[in-house]
Amino acid sequence: MTHSSPNPIESDTYSRAGQVMIDPSASLFQLLGAKGWLSGDDTKPYRRDWLDRYGIAPLGVARPANTAEVAGILRLCSGAGLAVVPQGGNTSLCGGAVSDQPRAVILSLARMAAIGQPDRDSGxxxxxxxxxxxxxxxxxxxxxxxxxxxxxxxxxxxxxxxxxxxxxxxxxxxxxxxxxxxxxxxxxxxxxxxxxxxxxxxxxxxxxxxxxxxxxxxxxxxxxxxxxxxxxxAPKQRGSALVAVPDFAAAVALGTYLREEAGEFLSGLEFFSELGLALTLKHLPDLSFPLAARAPLYLLIELGSGSRQVPLDDILAGALEQGMERGLIIDGALASSDAQRAHFWRLREEQPEGQRLEGAQLKHDLSVPPGKIAHFIEAAARICDEILPGVRVNPFGHLADGNIHYNLSPPVGAMDFSDKAPVLAQALASLAGEMGGSFAAEHGLGRAKIALAERNRSAAERTLMARLKAAFDPKGTMNPGVLIHAP
Amino acid sequence: MTHSSPNPIESDTYSRAGQVMIDPSASLFQLLGAKGWLSGDDTKPYRRDWLDRYGIAPLGVARPANTAEVAGILRLCSGAGLAVVPQGGNTSLCGGAVSDQPRAVILSLARMAAIGQPDRDSGxxxxxxxxxxxxxxxxxxxxxxxxxxxxxxxxxxxxxxxxxxxxxxxxxxxxxxxxxxxxxxxxxxxxxxxxxxxxxxxxxxxxxxxxxxxxxxxxxxxxxxxxxxxxxxAPKQRGSALVAVPDFAAAVALGTYLREEAGEFLSGLEFFSELGLALTLKHLPDLSFPLAARAPLYLLIELGSGSRQVPLDDILAGALEQGMERGLIIDGALASSDAQRAHFWRLREEQPEGQRLEGAQLKHDLSVPPGKIAHFIEAAARICDEILPGVRVNPFGHLADGNIHYNLSPPVGAMDFSDKAPVLAQALASLAGEMGGSFAAEHGLGRAKIALAERNRSAAERTLMARLKAAFDPKGTMNPGVLIHAP
CATH class of the missing domain: 3.30.465.10 (Uridine Diphospho-n-acetylenolpyruvylglucosamine Reductase; domain 3)
Structure with a gap:
């Protein structure tokens, strides 16, 4: 490991007037010690983002042990004009936790991982x-x-x-x-x-x-x-069901029914498509599908209750029966064990993996008001097919809050999206926006979506955000290039 | 009504250089019309706050009919350097919606009262x-x-x-x-x-x-x-109970039990004291008390469920039984009708009125972590009695989130608090803060609590807030003197 020897970048720390300034790398090493300051090749595991799209070598990686050390790092970086890039698990899908400039310190919180005693009365x-x-x-x-x-x-x-x-x-x-x-x-x-x-x-x-x-x-x-x-x-009992439904209109109607009849218990209402299921079963051969019928769309329904007196299984079974009678459900299965519940969840949670293993993909993290999901899905499919005929649409996500991970695979036989990625992203962002939704539902902007934000949000909104940024970070050293352009 | 004739204050709109500037009152009248611009005596109903502690005559009251008119008012006021004081129902307990300067426009939203169609699928x-x-x-x-x-x-x-x-x-x-x-x-x-x-x-x-x-x-x-x-x-069934409990420790334990066993249904957990009950019954003779036993403390418990399949009455009755067995409940009654439920709620909701009719009072809106309520109540009573021996403590509020309306009446026979109000407020704020709570739980700061905020919150916190204010309102025309001091 190399900790203290200056590297070429640090020559910047000599000011233009020729006056010798403090070497920030040496100062950070002094502040944090060998466990707390990584440089050179030791920074490699921290450099690139989860999807391997962003990130260059930083000046170093700071791994503070406590808040006082974080404060020391920020004081020092602010003084030296170094960018600070906070990094947790580095699972951002938008490149939010890596650096795009060499004069940056990645600040990993990995060593600050203490968990206090829970306060049961206060929750x-x-x-x-x-x-x-x-x-x-x-x-x-x-x-x-x-x-x-x-x-x-x-x-x-x-x-x-x-x-x-x-x-x-x-x-x-x-x-x-x-x-x-x-x-x-x-x-x-x-x-x-x-x-x-x-x-x-x-x-x-x-x-x-x-x-x-x-x-x-x-x-x-x-x-x-x-x-x-x-x-x-913690819930004392849970009930889970996997159901096949004819379309999104049926899924939304079923969701409304569940919220109205079992709203307190509903803790999961996930959806994935037939295309997504097919890709997942193709690429993850240990997965099996428990329903006899295949359908355009599947829902994972989960209820949980803190009371043992609630007839949760009856409520869930009754809801499925209602759904079948009203033509909202084609087929369904109740989880009869924790293992089966876990398997239902794997079918949903392996959707990204199934699609990744199929090859090139485009990820979009959209939200629309739940009542408009069916309309969105229909319009979006038409628009995407116009932009890139044959593009394969694989939406999955969280039905109850209208959060659609609207992912795309290239047309069968194609290796990529023929440079249509930005057009597709903008068309989907625009459609979600028109419906009162968002092009950035739960993944944030990071580096990946600032351009979309500039195009899809009003000048009034972006200006307020820029003012906020300037008010809290006047020198622009905090994660520059993330969420908002540097002024 | 006087709408357009200039009043003395408006002479300010002639600049010092003698140049004639636009008369803002005339401009506002022109923008808003007779329905939308009140001046002179017509502003009287808008001037003073709910508790009649703050507010002087403003330049006028603007009553815009739509967002475009609001924008016009703000452009105009910003240009003329007039303060803008938004006012809704004017029910602030902290003087947040009235003006403390004559060069101010009270902006009443009363005419913008349209309610859209609810979207049931989206909620x-x-x-x-x-x-x-x-x-x-x-x-x-x-x-x-x-x-x-x-x-x-x-x-x-x-x-x-x-x-x-x-x-x-x-x-x-x-x-x-x-x-x-x-x-x-x-x-x-x-x-x-x-x-x-x-x-x-x-x-x-x-x-x-x-x-x-x-x-x-x-x-x-x-x-x-x-x-x-x-x-x-909407819940399809509700269950309400009024119970007498021996002390706050029992109340908190019962609250934890209810959250753990009936957490999805719990929609009310209100408390009031024996002193509060006595004052309410004394001053509001149409109220009656349904329990045989009197106790230091009372809880109003309410459950609600969207499912008709939940045995809500059994769950509530079982919880009360458990509470009695464990010594947490002295006596209790289940509401057997909507009228009785409403009466239970009146006993709780008339607490402020009962105390008001008793004479002078001090209101404090505190929160502490629910697990520390009993400790807070004990320590606070001791501290208050040290500051003003015999002061009558009447806490009521929301147990589940630790929100205590810690109200005081003077010692029996006294008419006031012998100038101890600021000392009491600070002592209570300090105690709540030490316990991880807040001196301003749900009423905000308004004009009344800025000084407490300055004393009880860190310079770091107040500085961030001042920067936020300056970033959004650089001229300081938005509700000046509320939440934060003018720079």
Whole structure:
């Protein structure tokens, strides 16, 4: 490992007037020690994003052990004009956690992974930003409590990154997104000031809701170091069903029925398409499909209740019966064991993997009002086929909040999208926007979607965001090039 | 009515250089017409706050009919350097919606009260800012939908004000505060720019969460004109109980038990004290008390479910039985009719009125983590009695989110608080803060609590808020003196 020897980049730290300035790499090494400062080849595992589209070698990777060290890093970087790129599990799908410039410090929160004792009466827990989501789930299990955030990357994604990107996932419609689950925050701002907002109450209206503002700010306003999260009692019983439905109109009608008749219990309403199922079964041969019928669309329905007195199985079975009678369901199966439930979930969660293994793909993370999903799906398919005839549409996602991962594979036989990717992305963004939805539902903007934001959002909106950025990060050192263009 | 004749204040509109400037009052009259611009005595009903502590005569009251008129008002006021004070139902308990300077326009949203058609599949509705909360409840009833925000002032409070103050109320722990219920917003900022963020999706991570930032900004960043709100299916059955409990420790334990065993259904967990009950029964003789036993503390428990298959009465009765067996409940009654349920609620909701009729009072709107309520109540009583021996403590509020309306009456025989009000407020704020809570839970800061904010929150926090204010309202014309001091 190389820690202290200056590298060519650091010659920048000599000012133009020739005055010798402090070598930031040496200072960071001094501040953080060998465990806390990586440079040279040791930064390799941190450089590139999850989809391998962004990232160059940074000056180094800082791995602070506590908030004071984070503050020290930010003070130093602010003084030296170095970019700071906060990185959690590095699972961003938009390139939000890697650097595009050499004069940058990647700030990994991996060593700040302490989990406090849950407070059962208050329904809260204090955690450090580097805690992996799955580790938090595991830590809570013996306490009969849950942190109700679930998403594909939960084995790697960290609390800080989840807050920074305002993650949503499969239970957001019931329990909320990260912004709804954060009660208190500690954040270090660009100049190294520590804001301790680690209060542990839902109701705190003492001025602007800073704790919410940092949710979704993608590291561009400050570095999240600790959080007080809201917990819920673990469900004591669950019921899951996999059903085949004729189309999206039926799926939405079934969703409305479920929300009205079993709204308190509904904790999952996932969908995937026949194309997605076919790709997944083709590329992941250990998967099997439990229904006799194939259909254009499948739903994974999950109910959960904290009360043992609720006849959950009856409610779910009754809903399926109703759905069949009303022609909303073609076929269905109830999970009879935890293993079967897990298998249902794998069918949904392996959708991205099945499509990845098929070859080139385009990912779009859209949302539309749930009542407009059927209309969107129909119009979007037509538009995409006009732009690139034969393009294969594979939508999957979260029905109850209208979040569609509208992914595309090239036409059969084609290797790529014939340079139509930007046109497709803009057409879909535009359609979602017209329907009152969003081209960036739960993945954020990162580096990948700033151009889409500039094109699809009003000047008024982007100007307010630019003012916010300038107010919190006047020197522009916080994750530059992410969420908003540098001024 | 006097609309167009200049009054003395308007001589200010002649600049010092002697150049004739546009008379803003005349311009506003021209923009808004007789229905939309009130001056002189016609402004009287708008001048003073709910508690009659703040407010002087403004230049006039603007009553715009639509967003374009709001934009025109703000452009004009920004140009003329006039303060703009947004006012909804004028139910602020902190003086947030009246003016403290004569060169101000009170902007009443009362004429913007349109309610859109609810979208049942999406669970959303578009409303204008001047819609009264109770009117929204009523409009939704035939649709089998609810907007789950309930508070004492719902007969007057408007959606815009509820958003501006990030209202909480009695169901916040289940459904969220306003910031959790707002999906889209339209806001006019200080210079008259209209930001249309009226998207109708929960998941919209295309940059900073402006829609959430405006929640709780108290009119100091812009004027909320329209909102897309989240709706829920109406419960099909409800169960309510009034119980007498020995102390706060028992109340909290019962609350935890209810959340764990009936968490999906719990939609109300209100508390009031024996002192509060006594004052209410004394001053409101039409009220009766349904329990045989009197106790230090009472809880109003309410469950609601969207499913008819849930044995809600059994669940509630079983919980009370458990509570009695475990010594958490002394006595209890289940509401056997809607009339009885309404009476239970009146016992809780008349607490402020009972205390008001007793004479002088001090209101404090505090929150602490629910697990620390018992400790807080004990320590606070001791501290208050040290500051003003014999002071009568009357806490009531929302147990599940730790929101305590910690109200005080003078010692028996005394007419006032012997100038101890500021010392009491600071001592309580300090205690709540030490416990991870807040001195401003759901009422906001307004004019009344800026000093407490300056004393009880860090310089880091107040500085970030000041930067936010300056970024959105560089001239300082938006509700100056509310939430934050003018620079």
């Amino acid at each position: 809260t827990i204090l955690v450090e930003a580097g805690v992996v989501l799955a580790a938090l789930h595991e830590a809570l299990e013996p306490h009969g409590l849950i942190f109700p955030m679930h998403l594909g990357a939960e084995g790697s994604a960290c609390i800080g990154g989840l807050i920074g990107t305002n993650a949503g996932g499969s239970q957001a419609f019931r329990y909320g997104m990260m912004q709804d689950l954060v009660q208190g925050l500690e954040v270090v701002t660009a100049d190294g000031t520590v804001w301790n907002g680690l209060r542990a109450v839902q109701k705190d209206n003492a001025g602007y809701q800073l704790r919410k503002l940092f949710c979704g700010s993608e590291g561009s306003l400050g570095v999240i170091t600790r959080a007080v999260l809201r917990l819920y009692p | 959303t509705i578009l409303v204008e800012a001047g819609v009264v909360l109770a009117a929204l409840h009523e409009a939704l009833e035939p649709h089998g939908l609810i907007f789950p925000m309930h508070l004492g002032a719902e007969g007057s409070a408007c959606i815009g004000g509820l958003i501006g103050t990030n209202a909480g109320g009695s169901q916040a722990f289940r459904y969220g505060m306003m910031q959790d219920l707002v999906q889209g917003l339209e806001v006019v900022t200080a210079d008259g720019t209209v930001w249309n963020g009226l998207r109708a999706v929960q998941k919209d991570n295309a940059g900073y969460q402006l829609r959430k930032l405006f929640c709780g900004s108290e009119g100091s960043l812009g004027v909320i004109t329209r909102a897309v709100l989240r709706l829920y299916p």
